[in-house]
Amino acid sequence: MRRTLLILRRDLRLALRQGSDSFAAVMFFVMAVALFPFGVGPEPNMLARIGSGILWVTALMASMLALERLFQNDYDDGSLELLALAPLPLEAVVIAKIAAHWIATALPLIAAAPVLALLLHAPAEILAPLALALLLGTPTISLLGAVGAALIIGSRRGGVLLSLLVLPLAIPVLIFGVGAVEAALMGLPARPYFLVLAAFLLAALPLCPWAAAAAIRQALE
Amino acid sequence: MPWLQRSTLGLIAAGLTLGLFLSPPDYQQGDSVRIMYVHVPAAWMALFCYTAMAGASAAALVWRHALAHVAARATAPIGASFTFIALASGSLWGKPMWGTWWVWDARLTSMLVLFFLYLGYIVLAGAFDDRERAQKSAAVLAIVGFVNVPIIKFSVDWWNTLHQPASVLKIDGPSIDPSMLAPLLLMAIGFATYYFWVLAIRMQDEIMAGKIRALRLRRAESEAGDRSS
Numbered sequence: 001m002r003r004t005l006l007i008l009r010r011d012l013r014l015a016l017r018q019g020s021d022s023f024a025a026v027m028f029f030v031m032a033v034a035l036f037p038f039g040v041g042p043e044p045n046m047l048a049r050i051g052s053g054i055l056w057v058t059a060l061m062a063s064m065l066a067l068e069r070l071f072q073n074d075y076d077d078g079s080l081e082l083l084a085l086a087p088l089p090l091e092a093v094v095i096a097k098i099a100a101h102w103i104a105t106a107l108p109l110i111a112a113a114p115v116l117a118l119l120l121h122a123p124a125e126i127l128a129p130l131a132l133a134l135l136l137g138t139p140t141i142s143l144l145g146a147v148g149a150a151l152i153i154g155s156r157r158g159g160v161l162l163s164l165l166v167l168p169l170a171i172p173v174l175i176f177g178v179g180a181v182e183a184a185l186m187g188l189p190a191r192p193y194f195l196v197l198a199a200f201l202l203a204a205l206p207l208c209p210w211a212a213a214a215a216i217r218q219a220l221e
Numbered sequence: 222m223p224w225l226q227r228s229t230l231g232l233i234a235a236g237l238t239l240g241l242f243l244s245p246p247d248y249q250q251g252d253s254v255r256i257m258y259v260h261v262p263a264a265w266m267a268l269f270c271y272t273a274m275a276g277a278s279a280a281a282l283v284w285r286h287a288l289a290h291v292a293a294r295a296t297a298p299i300g301a302s303f304t305f306i307a308l309a310s311g312s313l314w315g316k317p318m319w320g321t322w323w324v325w326d327a328r329l330t331s332m333l334v335l336f337f338l339y340l341g342y343i344v345l346a347g348a349f350d351d352r353e354r355a356q357k358s359a360a361v362l363a364i365v366g367f368v369n370v371p372i373i374k375f376s377v378d379w380w381n382t383l384h385q386p387a388s389v390l391k392i393d394g395p396s397i398d399p400s401m402l403a404p405l406l407l408m409a410i411g412f413a414t415y416y417f418w419v420l421a422i423r424m425q426d427e428i429m430a431g432k433i434r435a436l437r438l439r440r441a442e443s444e445a446g447d448r449s450s
Contacts, residue, residue, distance in 0.1 A: 147365055151358045155348040164344060165362060168337040169369050172376035179380075200372075211365050214282075218357040 003088045004096045011100030021066040022104045029062040029109050033116045044121040051120035052130065052181035056174055059109050059134065063141050064166065066105045068159045070097060070149040071216065080153075084220055090213040098139075098146045098209065106138040122185075129184035136197040137177040143201075143208035144169050150215035173200055225418040232411030240404035254401070256314040262409040264307040266416060267335060270300025274342070275367035278360035288424070290356040293363060294346055295423035299416055301339035308332055327378045334373050338366045 015022060036054050040046060074080035083093045113134055114127045122130075148166040152158050180193035240258035274296040281289035311329065312322045323329065345362055349355035397405070 147361075151345060151362055152348070154351075154354065155345070155358075156350070157348055161341075161344055161348055164337070165341045168334050168341065168373070169366070171334060172369075172372050175376045175380050203372075207368065211361060215358060215361045218354065218361065221354075221357075 003086070004092045007083070007093055007096035008100050011097055012103060015100065015104035021069065022108055025062045025065050025105045026108045026112055028065055029058055029112055030116065032058040032061065033120070036120075048121045048123065051117055051122045052126065052185065053178050054120065055113055055117060055130065056134075056137075056178050056181075059113065059138070060141060060167070060170055060174060061163075062109055063106055063138060063145065064159075064163045066101065067142075067145040067149050067166070068152070068162050070101055070146060071153050072149070072158065075153050075219065080216065081220055084216065090216060091209045094146060094150075094209040094212045094216070098142050098212075101146070102139055102142045106134075106142060110134045110138065126181055126184045129190050130181050132194060133177045133180040133190075133197060136194060136201060137173045140173050140197070140201045140204045141166075141170050143204040144173075146212045147208050147215065150212040150219070153216065153219040173197065176200070222418055222421045225414055225421065229411055229414040229418050232407055232414060236404045236407035236411050239407060244400050244404050245398075250318060253314055253317050256310050258404050258408050260307055260310040260314060261405060262412040263303045263310065264332065265409055266412045267300055267304040267307050267332065269413070270296050270303055270416065271335065271339070271367065271370065274300060275363045278363040282357070282360050282364070290360065291424050291427045292420065293360060294356065295420055295427060296416075297339055297343050297346065299419055299423070301336065301343065303412070303416075304332060304336045304339060308336065327380060330380075331374050331377045334377070335370070338370070342366070 033054055036050075037047060040050070071080060074083065084090050086093065110131055114131055117127055117130055118124075145162070145166050148162045148169075151165065152161050155161060176193050176196045180190045180197065183190040183193060236258060241255055244255070244258075246252045246254060274293045277289045277293035277296065280286060281293060308329070311332075315324065316322050342359055342362055346355050346359035349358065
């Protein structure tokens with residue numbers, strides 16, 4: 001546990017000192033959302049109607065950006081091999097790296113989402129459900145993304161390939177994430193959606209680090 | 222595999238004759254129902270191929286049998302083609318029946334996602350210079366995708382449903398007339414033997430290609446050795 005926290009701290013420190021990845025992801029998120037009014041027109045009703053979908057889809061895309069480097073940097077400079085030899089299970093290393101990735105890139109996205117929702121004329125009562133749905137949904141996306149990132153270590157075309165692998169798998173999270181916000185928009189109870197999102201998270205939490213660790217072991221063989 | 226080839230051609234010829242000429246038109250769908258004799262078996266095979274691919278991948282990772290990797294890799298393009306045929310023929314059927322080429326209905330969408338999963342697998346399997354690594358990565362992806370398929374199916378069903386429910390595989394027997402069931406089953410078995418036929422060809426191909434690569438490597442090495450000595 002202590003060692004897992006050490007790796008988490010190391011990765012967070014790296015993310016903070018380099019800073020570019022999480023900043024780039026948030027900038028991409030803001031810009032992509034800001035492009036939608038140009039694409040579909042500035043009518044407030046239309047933007048409020050499709051706002052939750054726009055936010056979820058662009059957040060999903062933005063979280064793909066930094067995923068590519070999740071293991072690749074450590075693989076390139078050899079530290080991934082040292083981490084694999086360390087006296088703790090590789091699955092724990094993977095969990096620590098996913099947690100660091102989530103804190104560094106997904107949390108800023110979640111913080112930016114309510115502001116962007118206001119720009120899209122979303123009513124104030126959906127802000128809390130939106131943030132909660134993102135809080136429950138983005139860890140699952142990071143977990144699924146980690147499997148993809150582990151699979152593409154050392155491949156010829158990383159980034160595009162990663163999106164191609166992970167985006168289809170992330171569709172359930174998208175459906176229920178948007179569903180929660182839509183339900184809140186219509187004044188229906190959003191609780192079932194949150195429960196399903198939580199269920200996805202609980203299912204992904206043991207399975208994805210295990211699959212990602214298996215893929216890393218293949219890469220290091 | 223001459224017997225697989227013969228039975229494939231025979232079964233599909235018989236199925237097409239029965240389906241296209243001898244079976245009655247549907248009382249609601251008219252002659253468009255004949256598209257179903259291609260569409261339904263293709264959709265079944267799309268799912269079957271993915272299951273086969275995931276099964277072969279799991280076997281390859283557990284027992285490290287080289288042929289299992291070859292089988293999984295050879296299955297992917299066949300399964301992707303079946304998925305594409307199911308999507309395209311369904312779209313042709315949807316235009317006269319539903320009045321549109323495409324709807325974002327649950328079954329259509331999950332087939333589309335299945336098609337994306339196949340494409341991801343094929344691209345990943347070709348993305349590495351190291352063959353061993355490509356095979357193992359692709360195998361892990363196939364298994365992860367297989368675990369995810371029911372979840373995607375369930376979420377998409379929940380999201381939107383328009384497609385009719387299954388009418389052949391039901392507990393109280395098929396709700397389809399025998400005159401239509403016969404060509405459907407013939408086509409389904411024909412498609413299955415087609416899969417095994419093409420799979421055998423592709424696997425032979427892959428093994429030959431591996432041998433040729435090994436021979437070339439050996440020759441290149443011996444030439445390099447001659448030059449240095």
